[in-house]
Amino acid sequence: MKTDTGKSMTADQMVDSCKKYTFWSWSAQDAVNPIPMAKAEGIYFWDADGKRYIDMNSQLMCSNIGHGNRRVIDAIKEQADELAYAGPGMATRVRAEIGPILSKHTPGDLNKFFFTLGGAEANENAIKLARQFSGRQKIIARYRSYHGATAGAMTLTGDPRRWANEPGIPGVIRAFDPYEYRCSFGQDSCIDCGLLCLKNMEEIMMYEGPQNIAAVIIEPVTGTNGIIVPPDGYMQGLRSLCDKYGILLISDEVMAGLGRTGEWFAVDNWGVVPDIITMAKGLTSAYLPLGCVAMSDRIAEYFNKNVFYGGLTYNGHPMSLAAAVATLKVLEEEDLIGNSKRMGRIMAELHQDLKARHPSVGDVRSIGLFGIIELVKNRKTREPLAPFNGSSPEMVQLGGFLKENGMAAFIHWNTLHTNPPLCINEEELREAFAIIDRGLEITDRAVIE
Ligand SMILES: Cc1ncc(COP(=O)(O)O)c(C=O)c1O
Incomplete structure (x- = not known):
């Protein structure tokens, strides 16, 4: 393959060459399945096939002001x-x-x-x-x-x-x-x-x-x-x-x-x-x-x-x-610290709303736009939906659902992080939580009463 710029590459070419020659962090190399990320703006990014994702983890909790500023x-x-x-x-x-x-x-x-x-x-x-x-x-x-x-x-x-x-x-x-x-x-x-x-x-x-x-x-x-x-x-x-x-x-x-x-x-x-x-x-x-x-x-x-x-x-x-x-x-x-506080209050309400309606939500925590949903098999015993340092079919399925539905989210053991860029507005936040809401139907099915 002799392409010089990302623009002339197909999504498959990007992924294949990256996987062939570059070494990924914290992974067994065969398990890596990267999104071919092509461009980004605000709270969204697009893959090389033009599919749009909400960046619900600000990449690695780092794209705070949002993309493309x-x-x-x-x-x-x-x-x-x-x-x-x-x-x-x-x-x-x-x-x-x-x-x-x-x-x-x-x-x-x-x-x-x-x-x-x-x-x-x-x-x-x-x-x-x-x-x-x-x-x-x-x-x-x-x-x-x-x-x-x-x-x-x-x-x-x-x-x-x-x-x-x-x-x-x-x-x-x-x-x-x-x-x-x-x-x-x-x-x-x-x-x-x-x-x-x-x-x-x-x-x-x-x-x-x-x-x-x-x-x-x-x-x-x-x-x-x-x-x-x-x-x-x-x-x-x-x-x-x-x-x-x-x-x-x-x-x-x-x-x-x-x-x-x-x-x-x-x-x-x-x-x-x-x-x-x-x-x-x-x-x-x-x-x-x-x-x-x-x-x-x-x-x-x-x-x-x-x-x-x-x-x-x-x-x-x-x-x-x-x-x-x-x-x-x-x-x-652009008062993004203030926006983080204001949107953080709305995000905390959205968390509480999910907790009220989804039995797999054991705990929700957030401060500003730094948030998490902790998923459990049973609220009384607090048994996590994936073990410490491990995963479970339901957590993998949840990740797959979110990706499929246009959200890049960070799933860690039995938790789903909600850390969007600080420039997010209320409409975008509600759009993101509507996707999570649907995804949690998967984890609800794993609840043991
Ligand atoms: C709290 C904290 N400290 C340190 C680091 C390491 O930062 P870096 O990956 O830039 O070396 C991270 C990265 O995620 C972090 O979250």
Whole structure:
């Protein structure tokens, strides 16, 4: 096959060549069945045969402002003309521009930014900063978490993607999550439980020796592993615990940040200021790769006189920074954070409506446009419709139905994610939920009363 551009290729040619020569992540290669994606606009994309899909997971929860935004595309083109690359030691116009915009939106005194190419690298550098700043080695992470696929980030990761990559880096300890629907401490509700997960966290700190712990890293709202929204008081309590023992709090907002939860950063929902925030995905809305570590003044000042042992060839890449500056302006000027909050309220109602009518819906959770539908065989026993780290015929069928009916959705074990681009409007949201509504008839048939 000698075709030069995607345009001259058929859908089959695209898929065949991609499958023959390229290696897919997190998959046995034979099981991969990619959609030949040809173009995208707003909340929709089209395959090479012209079929339209609603992008109900914003690709990988990253196309936050939506597809095909002219302002970002033009900014990238202009930057390519002006200066495509500058080494990490150079000052550039876009590097100068992005700092003030970011620091306007990061909470508290998180005013200094280290740029990477993605989320895993941001977390790698966050723990480097925490260790070098504190002189301590241990890091506490949580089980239901994903922090990236590089060695350190993979070790921080609690979910089963870690297993095949063990042993990882030394010094990582894991704690349980504030997961109300499947509480590790046997509670039915977070109300009046006294936040046993935080008590357990403090016990872990005691056993590990708080003087040895550099940081606690958490996804403030857990992403892939279940859109776990912590009860009010959890984030505040975790902040206090960290303060009590001089431990840094790292908020991994790679997925939850940049408007996804209806606030600029997820921690803003609880008025908590972490010591470090990591971000990526929504920072450029994935128009180009970029990650970032935001650090407090206190940490930044320490490194005024002490060398930071970390770096990247593409640190502060002008093209990515141009995409980020344009994305941040779109988020600001098109009020997409506000839209995420407003549409999030409607999405929460749509979730509740599905729960009221479909017996296979065990739980629904959302904050802003970060949502999930958790499917069960039985509401009383809460038996999941697919096992932990597994699948089931019904979940596979549901995925097939949604795809068939023009929705690209993320199905993870027994859950269906609802994470559309933040530019979605009410009509589009209702259109998406009407498809899900029909799909859930499949999972309802698996319910055992
Ligand atoms: C919370 C969180 N942290 C880190 C990462 C890793 O980001 P990347 O894939 O850009 O390395 C992800 C990716 O999904 C994520 O969801």
